[in-house]
Amino acid sequence: MAEPSIPESPGPADPEPASLVTLSVPDQAALRRLVAAGADLTERVRAQPDGSIQVDAVVTPSQLAALRPLGATLAAETPRQRQIPRATTAKDRIVVERAVWFKKREGYFLSVEATSSAGETAALTVTWKGAPGSTGQVPMVPYVDAGAYLGHQLSTPVPAESRPRWVTITSAGGGKAVARVREWPDGERPDHESLGYQKDFVSQYMPPAQLNERVRALHRRFPTLTDLIELPHLTNGYRRHAQALLGTPPGAAVVVTSTAYGSEGGNDLAVELVTPGAPGRALQVTVDGKQITVSLATDASGAPVSTAAQVVAAINATAGTGLTAATYRTDAGAGVLAPAPLTQLSDFLTAPADVSRTPMRVLALRVGVHRDGSRTGVLAYAQEHAREWVTPLVTIEAAERLLRNYRHDPATRRLLQRTDIFIVPTVNPDGANYSFYDFNAQRKNMTNHCPAQQADPAQRNTWGVDVNRNYAVGSLHDGYFGASANCQSSTYAGPAEHSEPESRNVIWLAQTHRNIKFAMNVHSYGGYFMWPPGAYKLDGRAALPRPTAQQEAYFLSAARTIEEAIAAERGTVTWPQQTGPVTDVLYSAAGNSADELWYDFGVFGWDFEVGGDLWNPQTRAWEGVGFQPPFTEGHEEAMEYASGLISLIGVAADYRDR
Numbered sequence: 001m002a003e004p005s006i007p008e009s010p011g012p013a014d015p016e017p018a019s020l021v022t023l024s025v026p027d028q029a030a031l032r033r034l035v036a037a038g039a040d041l042t043e044r045v046r047a048q049p050d051g052s053i054q055v056d057a058v059v060t061p062s063q064l065a066a067l068r069p070l071g072a073t074l075a076a077e078t079p080r081q082r083q084i085p086r087a088t089t090a091k092d093r094i095v096v097e098r099a100v101w102f103k104k105r106e107g108y109f110l111s112v113e114a115t116s117s118a119g120e121t122a123a124l125t126v127t128w129k130g131a132p133g134s135t136g137q138v139p140m141v142p143y144v145d146a147g148a149y150l151g152h153q154l155s156t157p158v159p160a161e162s163r164p165r166w167v168t169i170t171s172a173g174g175g176k177a178v179a180r181v182r183e184w185p186d187g188e189r190p191d192h193e194s195l196g197y198q199k200d201f202v203s204q205y206m207p208p209a210q211l212n213e214r215v216r217a218l219h220r221r222f223p224t225l226t227d228l229i230e231l232p233h234l235t236n237g238y239r240r241h242a243q244a245l246l247g248t249p250p251g252a253a254v255v256v257t258s259t260a261y262g263s264e265g266g267n268d269l270a271v272e273l274v275t276p277g278a279p280g281r282a283l284q285v286t287v288d289g290k291q292i293t294v295s296l297a298t299d300a301s302g303a304p305v306s307t308a309a310q311v312v313a314a315i316n317a318t319a320g321t322g323l324t325a326a327t328y329r330t331d332a333g334a335g336v337l338a339p340a341p342l343t344q345l346s347d348f349l350t351a352p353a354d355v356s357r358t359p360m361r362v363l364a365l366r367v368g369v370h371r372d373g374s375r376t377g378v379l380a381y382a383q384e385h386a387r388e389w390v391t392p393l394v395t396i397e398a399a400e401r402l403l404r405n406y407r408h409d410p411a412t413r414r415l416l417q418r419t420d421i422f423i424v425p426t427v428n429p430d431g432a433n434y435s436f437y438d439f440n441a442q443r444k445n446m447t448n449h450c451p452a453q454q455a456d457p458a459q460r461n462t463w464g465v466d467v468n469r470n471y472a473v474g475s476l477h478d479g480y481f482g483a484s485a486n487c488q489s490s491t492y493a494g495p496a497e498h499s500e501p502e503s504r505n506v507i508w509l510a511q512t513h514r515n516i517k518f519a520m521n522v523h524s525y526g527g528y529f530m531w532p533p534g535a536y537k538l539d540g541r542a543a544l545p546r547p548t549a550q551q552e553a554y555f556l557s558a559a560r561t562i563e564e565a566i567a568a569e570r571g572t573v574t575w576p577q578q579t580g581p582v583t584d585v586l587y588s589a590a591g592n593s594a595d596e597l598w599y600d601f602g603v604f605g606w607d608f609e610v611g612g613d614l615w616n617p618q619t620r621a622w623e624g625v626g627f628q629p630p631f632t633e634g635h636e637e638a639m640e641y642a643s644g645l646i647s648l649i650g651v652a653a654d655y656r657d658r
Contacts, residue, residue: 012253013245015461016060018441020626022075023057023067024048028144030071031055032538035482035587038489039067040443043586043609044526044624047141047155056624058441058490091174092118097151099167100184101160102573106615109157110164110181111576114140116171119149123172126154128181130162140169146481146541150584153577156613156622184576187560190568190647191411201400202393202638204631207436208429209355211392215365215399215425222403225416227366231424232508233501234359236447238433242266242345243457245328246273247308252335253328254308255456256292256315260322262347263357269322273311273340275304283310285318292321296337308333326452348460351437360429362505367402367421374420376652377516379509379603380645381424384467384502384521384593386431386442387627390610390634390641391522395425397642402649415646418653422509422516428467428502440628443490445502450487462488465500468521468592471507472497473599474535474544475591481538482588493591506593510601518652519597519605520645524637525625527612529563529574531555532598532605534582535590543583544595555604556580558651562606565647569640572612582607606648610641 020042025031031053034041040063042056054075059067064074097113108130116122120142127137140152164181193199206214219228242262247253258266271292283297283306294311296304306314308327315325323345327333349357368375380398382391402421405412426432428445435442444464448455455463469476469483469491476483476493483493498504510516533544547555556579563574578585582592594605611629613622625633 012249013457015439015458016062018058018060018439018461020056020058020441021064022054023072024075025053025055025071027051028053028146031587032146033070034067034072037067037070038484038486038491039063040441040490042526042627043523043528044613045586047143047153049139049141049155051141058443092116092122092171094124094169094171094175094177096167096169096177096179098576099179099181100576101164101181102157102184103163104571104573104615106159106617108160108163109573110160110167111154111157111184112140112167112169113151113153113577114169114177115151116175118171118173118175120144122152122175124152125170126167127170128160128164128167130160130164134160134162136160145587146536146538148541157575159615159620184573185560185563185567185579187557187562187564190565190643191650194409194411197409198404199397199401200639201404202397202635205389205628205634206392206396207355208360208426208432211396211425212363214396215363218365218399218403225367225369225403225406227371229364229366229422231362231364231505233504234361235430235501236445237357237359238349238351238355238430238446239263239357240347240349240446240448240460242269242347244271244343244345245457246271246340246343247328247337248335249328250331251328251333252308252337253331254311254325254333254337255328255452256323256325256345257452257455258323258345261357262345262349265322266345267347269345270342271323271345272342273337275302275339278302283314285314285321287318287320290322291342292323296339304336304338306337308335308337311337328456330453348457349438351433355433355437362424362427362429362502364509365399365423367399367416367423368419369417371420373513373515375418375515376518376655377420377422377513378649378652379422379424379516379519380522381427381506381519382522383426383428383432385523386428386435386444387440388524389435389628390524390637392425393634393638394522394608394610394641394645395423397638398645399423401642401646415649415653419649420513420515421649422513424506424509427506431464444492445500447500449495454488459488464492465494466491467500467502469493469590470498470500470503471591471593471596473591473596474533479537480535480588480590482535483590497591503593507596510597510603514601516601516603517655518648519594519603520648521593521605521607522641522645523607523609524627525611526578526609527572527574528578528586528607528609529559530580530582530585530607530609531559532581532595534588534592534595536583536588544599546581558604558648559606561651562644562647566640566644569643570636572640574612608641608644610637
């Protein structure tokens with residue numbers, strides 16, 4: 001992924017432009033500080049050979065400046081330092097936790113994980129051997145999270161000339177361990193597709209209206225195999241209150257906001273600040289239809305003397321204006337306002353007029369022969385985060401394949417006879433519309449809980465709730481780490497658990513259809529495959545309870561089968577160090593949906609992070625793909641993860657309560 005430069009700041013009424021960049025932090029403690037600060041981090045986190053960590057993030061210039069004191073720099077600014085082995089006082093004991101190889105079109109790759117009795121101070125090196133004469137060596141990186149040593153690993157899978165067969169891990173403290181290298185993911189191979197099996201049904205990125213039309217069209221075409229479910233909780237809608245900024249920030253500025261949404265009359269309002277042209281006049285506000293005129297007070301010489309705070313009070317005390325006023329951000333508004341020309345209010349939404357501004361009804365497509373609760377239920381839901389444009393395509397492609405291959409493909413027919421599938425292509429349609437038409441990096445929904453001091457037009461790209469931090473298990477409100485109480489943070493959890501209709505809709509499905517035993521939350525990007533626990537408390541790194549050993553083994557075995565189906569499409573392998581519980585392989589994410597589904601409903605809840613890194617043979621490095629890669633890449637991701645989703649349905653078809 002290219003690292004764009006951070007653009008200059010815009011004018012006072014316009015949002016700062018944001019860029020997707022790679023940040024470098026010196027260690028896990030610094031990464032944790034970024035999470036605690038509510039930084040807009042992606043799920044692409046990469047340990048580096050020098051012990052530092054790189055993470056992709058969406059930042060504005062001012063946000064980057066605020067993150068620098070926490071230890072973050074642009075990766076391009078950070079010189080690489082050679083890792084210096086730490087001294088150990090006694091011979092340590094090394095345990096090889098996992099040594100695996102996988103094969104891509106570009107060749108063989110090796111991934112190794114190990115632990116040392118010396119903990120993070122150990123300096124471990126991996127040497128591998130393959131075919132006669134084939135060998136290599138690379139240092140391992142300690143993985144420490146919230147003060148807990150979780151082991152050593154390779155910073156990324158490393159290329160090998162031939163299939164690695166044996167690894168030897170040595171320590172600067174004298175420890176040594178040898179292990180055979182096994183294949184990864186080595187799950188059950190997907191069923192062979194029958195002659196005439198149909199696939200490849202997505203040809204572009206689709207905004208919510210197109211996604212909903214595809215769902216309705218599938219229901220119309222296959223009425224005996226589907227039900228259309230309208231989820232009960234209407235979203236806020238793709239709409240905002242209209243606003244204008246008058247004056248000169250910070251002290252001599254007023255923000256006016258319509259009481260009606262812009263699409264419901266707020267955009268018709270206009271405000272002007274005038275001087276009466278005479279001395280000794282009092283401040284006065286008049287309303288003429290949709291036009292509000294503020295006549296500023298003048299002194300004995302006729303000069304205006306009304307402060308921003310006085311104008312705010314006068315507007316708010318006048319009936320019939322159709323708007324409210326506030327001083328600019330946290331300023332007291334002591335500055336004197338100058339006359340300002342008639343200024344039209346705007347909701348600043350730029351989608352075409354045919355994009356609905358009203359609250360949205362989220363749709364679920366129920367697929368199966370027996371849609372009566374008698375079969376094992378599977379929930380697939382996508383786009384909790386608005387900017388993840390590939391994720392709805394995964395669900396649409398899977399739905400199309402299931403329905404169009406039912407009649408002539410025995411494997412597909414078995415899936416629809418033995419499971420009851422619920423597909424929600426876009427959980428967060430309002431945010432998705434905002435991402436498509438206004439601000440492509442939008443993560444959250446469009447419900448603005450910010451007070452007036454955080455709600456001037458230039459801050460509009462920071463509003464909303466992170467839907468995947470708004471659930472009721474392991475939440476911020478219960479003291480768990482990895483979400484924010486700041487309404488402008490990218491991980492804002494909302495004012496309360498389930499404050500948002502988007503999260504209530506997902507849980508409604510689980511509450512209403514108790515046959516749902518499996519769920520896949522489709523996210524992007526980074527190439528992870530994760531399951532609970534997904535959150536911990538910082539004090540003692542106290543995580544939500546781990547599944548039992550039997551349950552964890554089932555999570556892993558099912559994951560390997562699903563990952564096998566993903567890899568069968570074009571060779572994309574989910575890295576072993578990115579397969580596991582969220583708290584083990586990523587970071588704490590308080591209030592995520594998979595945790596509530598697992599702990600409150602007993603649903604095996606997984607998370608895809610579609611869009612694994614691509615290997616560049618020229619640079620010999622792994623490169624990230626981003627949230628909205630060129631559609632040629634987005635299409636490939638949709639194809640492979642749709643295969644993974646269908647493999648999950650196959651796992652469910654074989655499931656028996658345990």
